[in-house]
Amino acid sequence: MATLAVAVFTFCCAVGLARRHDVHGNTGLAVDSQMELQELLGMLSTWNTGTRIAVLNEVLSTKNNPDGVRKSAVDYALPLLPEVLTSDSEPAGTRMHAVMALAQVLKEDPTVPESSVMKARELASLDGVLPLLQSMLQASDYATRRSAVEVLCEARQANFSRVEPLFKMALVDESSSLHRIAAEGLRRMGPADLSDMLPFLEERLGGEQSWTVRRELVMSLGQMNASNPKEVLQLLLKAFKDQDRDVRAEAVEALGRVGFADPNTALPILADALNTSFDLMRVKAVKGLVYMGSTSPIQVMAILRDVRDSDCQAAVKALGGLDSPDGNPDGMLLLAYKALNSTDAPLRANATRALGELASRDPDAVVLLVLQRALADGSTDVRKAAVQALTHLGSVDPKGVRPLLQEALRDGAGEVSSAARKVLATLNSTGVNSTAAAPA
Numbered sequence: 001m002a003t004l005a006v007a008v009f010t011f012c013c014a015v016g017l018a019r020r021h022d023v024h025g026n027t028g029l030a031v032d033s034q035m036e037l038q039e040l041l042g043m044l045s046t047w048n049t050g051t052r053i054a055v056l057n058e059v060l061s062t063k064n065n066p067d068g069v070r071k072s073a074v075d076y077a078l079p080l081l082p083e084v085l086t087s088d089s090e091p092a093g094t095r096m097h098a099v100m101a102l103a104q105v106l107k108e109d110p111t112v113p114e115s116s117v118m119k120a121r122e123l124a125s126l127d128g129v130l131p132l133l134q135s136m137l138q139a140s141d142y143a144t145r146r147s148a149v150e151v152l153c154e155a156r157q158a159n160f161s162r163v164e165p166l167f168k169m170a171l172v173d174e175s176s177s178l179h180r181i182a183a184e185g186l187r188r189m190g191p192a193d194l195s196d197m198l199p200f201l202e203e204r205l206g207g208e209q210s211w212t213v214r215r216e217l218v219m220s221l222g223q224m225n226a227s228n229p230k231e232v233l234q235l236l237l238k239a240f241k242d243q244d245r246d247v248r249a250e251a252v253e254a255l256g257r258v259g260f261a262d263p264n265t266a267l268p269i270l271a272d273a274l275n276t277s278f279d280l281m282r283v284k285a286v287k288g289l290v291y292m293g294s295t296s297p298i299q300v301m302a303i304l305r306d307v308r309d310s311d312c313q314a315a316v317k318a319l320g321g322l323d324s325p326d327g328n329p330d331g332m333l334l335l336a337y338k339a340l341n342s343t344d345a346p347l348r349a350n351a352t353r354a355l356g357e358l359a360s361r362d363p364d365a366v367v368l369l370v371l372q373r374a375l376a377d378g379s380t381d382v383r384k385a386a387v388q389a390l391t392h393l394g395s396v397d398p399k400g401v402r403p404l405l406q407e408a409l410r411d412g413a414g415e416v417s418s419a420a421r422k423v424l425a426t427l428n429s430t431g432v433n434s435t436a437a438a439p440a
Contacts (some may be wrong), residue, residue: 029058030065035100037069041076051079057097057158061102063331067111074116078123087157095132096144103147106154119410124154130162137169143171143179149178153185160192168200176210182218186224193227202235211244216246240269249273249281256288260295268295271303282308286315286335293331297345300331304338312339313347333358333367340370345379352382356389368393368400375404380413387419394427403426 004170031037037059044052056077059065084098105112105120125131129151136148149170157163194201201217208214218239225232225419234257239251252273259266270292273285286307289300295334316339319332339351352374355367371393373394374386387408394401405427408420 003263017354029055031059031062031069031073033066034068034072037072041072049080049084050091050097053077053084053094054097056080057101057104059133060101066290070109071111071113074105074112078105078116078119081123082126082201085123086126087131088398092135096136096139096147098101099132099136099151100144100147101131103150106150106172121154121156124151130166133166134169137166137173142175145173145175146178146181147184149171149173149181153181153188157187160194161187161196163189164197168197170300171200171208171213176213179208179213180216183220184215187216187220190226192224194221194224194232195228198228198231199233202238205235205239205242211242211247214239214242214244215247215250218250218254219300220248222257222371222377225258229258232259233261233265237265245278246280249278249284251280251282253291259288259292263299266292266299267299267303272306274303278397279311279314282311282316283314286311287318290315290319290331290335291328293328295332297330297334301337304334306424309342309344309347312342313344316347316350319362321350329358337370345381348374348377349381349385352377352385355388356392368397372404375408375411380416383411383413383416384419385409387416387423390393391423391426394423398427 001407011110018188030236031040039102040055044055046324047055056073059073060070060077081098081102085102086094087095092099105116106124133148133152133155136144139148141374149167152163152166152170155163167182170178173179175214201221205214208217221236221239231364233255236254238250240248240255242251252270255266255269259270267290270285270288273281273288276282286304286380289303293300312335315335332354334353336355340355341350342348352371353369355374358367371386371389374389375383377383377386387405390401390405402424405420405424409417409424411417411420
């Protein structure tokens with residue numbers, strides 16, 4: 001690394017570029033225009049690969065460089081990285097700079113195309129990169145360890161056990177900021193067998209000083225429970241007793257995600273959480289109930305009946321809408337039914353639209369009956385939403401849908417009757433048989 005630093009310094013002096021330092025003492029390379037970058041890239045072509053990657057890493061790590069400069073630097077760097085990252089013949093310093101450049105590409109940046117980010121994620125998942133990350137996690141330099149953790153968080157491995165030791169290293173690093181990054185990345189790994197990881201996570205939940213890290217670990221437990229739901233549920237019960245209320249709130253939602261393993265234990269906790277004075281706890285409880293919609297629909301519906309409108313609204317927003325794929329489809333339907341009983345007209349309209357979308361994925365005769373009731377709602381917006389929702393059911397149950405649309409044509413609100421006319425025209429144009437001609 002020291003040899004590369006000298007090479008970078010020599011190169012910068014040779015081409016007359018300034019090196020910037022931020023408030024943390026980190027170094028970056030100032031490139032003020034696309035023309036200047038093109039000149040730089042031309043000069044780089046005569047230098048060795050290690051120097052080129054090291055210089056590009058400094059360009060990428062400089063926050064004040066123009067957006068176009070960053071994108072062009074990414075385009076130039078990506079083709080250089082695969083061979084360097086996986087080659088045993090390349091010097092360790094060169095390979096570490098390649099990882100650091102890769103970490104810069106993976107940072108959220110709207111100027112970098114998604115295709116480049118996807119390519120970077122593929123590189124992060126290469127088999128030859130993991131041993132390099134392990135070595136970097138043992139470095140004394142914070143920036144090196146941070147880059148390793150950032151790349152680790154994007155490494156998608158079919159077998160979680162391959163990255164598990166590296167996450168353990170990151171979660172006990174001397175820097176608490178790396179604990180947070182690793183914990184956030186852990187839950188992005190997706191469903192995994194946590195058999196060997198659970199004792200370690202239990203120890204970290206009890207020993208981690210940062211409540212934000214403990215919260216992220218709880219979220220990971222809820223989202224990664226592929227093979228160990230019962231064991232995870234027991235660990236979440238302990239997390240529910242955490243001294244921080246935000247951690248406890250996250251544990252409530254996570255309990256809903258794994259509650260299918262033991263509904264008799266999870267449901268009473270979720271129901272009790274709805275009565276707390278902490279707003280976030282109540283919203284997390286509603287979300288948890290949604291995840292248990294398939295496992296215990298009758299009990300969930302009974303509990304949802306007493307949910308406050310404000311908590312229902314907040315949960316809908318947190319889930320990304322009632323038709324969001326993030327929630328259990330059956331649970332989302334139950335929440336939509338609950339929302340239809342709200343005194344809040346916009347929430348009822350939102351629920352009505354979502355019911356049609358949800359039913360189009362999984363047709364349910366009950367939905368049609370609910371939409372029929374929505375067509376008689378006192379709110380014009382709700383009735384219009386019901387008509388629009390029927391669009392999704394037209395090809396599924398035309399005999400049930402058409403009479404409702406015919407009735408909507410006689411609605412006193414012009415926007416409702418107009419919407420019904422458009423839906424009928426759409427059904428006719430798509431060849432869905434009509435049982436009666438639509439009135440003019």
